[in-house]
Amino acid sequence: MQETIIGQTNPLAMLFFFLFVAATLGITYWAAKRTRTTSEFYTAGRSITGFQNGLALAGDYMSAASFLGIAGLVALKGYDGLIYSVGFLVGWPIVMFLIAEPLRNLGKYTFADVVAYRLKQRQIRSAAALGSIITVILYLIAQMVGAGTLIKLLFGLSYEVAIVSVGVLMILYVLFGGMLATTWVQIIKAVLLIGGATILVFFIMLKMGFSYGDLFGQAAKMYGDKILEPGGLFTNPIDTISLGLALMFGTAGLPHILMRFYTVPDAKEARKSVFYATGFIGYFYILTVTIGLGAAVLVGQSAIAGIDKGGNMAAPLLAEALGGHVFLGFLSAVAFATILAVVAGLTLAGASALSHDLYMGVIRRGVSNEKEEMKVAKAATLSLGVTAILLGLLFKGQNVAFMVGLAFAIAASANFPALLMSIVWKKFTTNGALASIYTGLILSVVLIVLSPTVWVDIFKNPTALFPLKNPGIISFPAAFLIGIVVSLLLPEKAAEEKFIDEKIRSYVGIGAE
């Protein structure tokens, strides 16, 4: 078994990490001087180019879980890990074909702007904001708990220190630098992550004589042909389809992803940014698969599972084996940066739902001044950041793996159907939207609690009351069905009349902000 310094304090990793923090705080200082209005705070003044936003979207989406987690899953489970990386990518074309351009043309700061466009503002905004905030909080908890555990392994810092430092840094970025700083943190992180993964793959292929045949051949020789074939993780087809639905349409309902489309000047740039993002993320996932397989061959499954049962240390162990302490230090710092960028994006999306949708739209009924909204946005950022730190500490040692699945299920069932129907369907009504959002939300939560992932794994009951691990296959169609039925039963004349304007703005962009 290979000697490893993983789990000990790693001064090189600290050094790289401090460089990253210094650079990003410098950017935050620069961005703070350019973040005075709410439009600058929420959307970086719509000044981001399609290419930059593509990188930032990739930075928002590629979490440490997808880097370390999928590499580990491939290392330990082989092909099944690959199925995950495919699932996490296929939502992007859907974002492009159905959502990106209308969202950019119709909205201002949040996706609730679009749902509420011709419906009753206050009711829709409270429901949509609830969907956003629950998605964001679940995602944040999963990220924070993951961050604490990973940083403990990579840097040798205690869980609590890790959570507090991640929380404080993300609050600083968002509070002072707003969307501009958050965007650049994500761009830098995406470049570092994709660059680091590329170097790691280069090292693997150097060992393998640049032959994928050799890499796969050795993996098959060591672990049998089974590692290269679909195996035990996806035995139930209905379960797989259910997860597939949640991943595919959840991507198109994640508030922190949707919010990024307001940072570009127009629909054309929005569409370009999805193309770049899909390319970067797809390339990254293909690298991740190579890294996982490389780790299985060059480090060994038992060594990987010996340090962390989930396999999260596969990529770092491989980096140490191939590039020594320096490369391990670099990759550890990249993983830390990855977590920071994702939580910063989530915090900003959550804060915009709290301040723009709930405070401005619901409590102040849309009447307020710039100065007040900015104050509220900053207060929302601070309270959400502190909440994230507290929840991170509270959930220490808990099994939070189901939370990302639940976040995707809610995004797919509560956020996406209402958003899509509001864009394309003339007869969609306020009551229909409310029924759709609450149906998606309640079904997702209730079915996940009754599913094997929570009812059996966490509450330790012998059998699950709902057989599937992900509720997508029920909650996603149900949200559409209920939305349609309620809209047809209780028509809303005013909303139907306003559809003409919405349609023109959605297709042509006249009047877009």
Add this chain to the structure above:
Amino acid sequence: MQRSKQSTKMLDDPDFRELMRRKNAVSLALTLIMLVMYFGFIMLIAYYKPFMGIKIYGAIPIGIPIAMGVIVFSWVLTGIYVMWANSNYDSLVKKVIAKVEI
């Protein structure tokens, strides 16, 4: 209601109708291709496991290039959409906007 009047006029404009028709057709077709591709992939995993294990090059079974293919082709589809929109959709949008502004 100046704006609504203008909107109603625009809605009857043949160019605007053509623009909507094309955009809907392209978006819908690409979405369907995506759904068929991804859920086809899932069906292969679920029901045709032995097929996914057929070796095509050394130890590499066909399931590997299929999975990679889904990733690459998803990206290609987004590229096709951008190319279509840049060359086709944008010029129609310009034409429609020009009419309104006259």
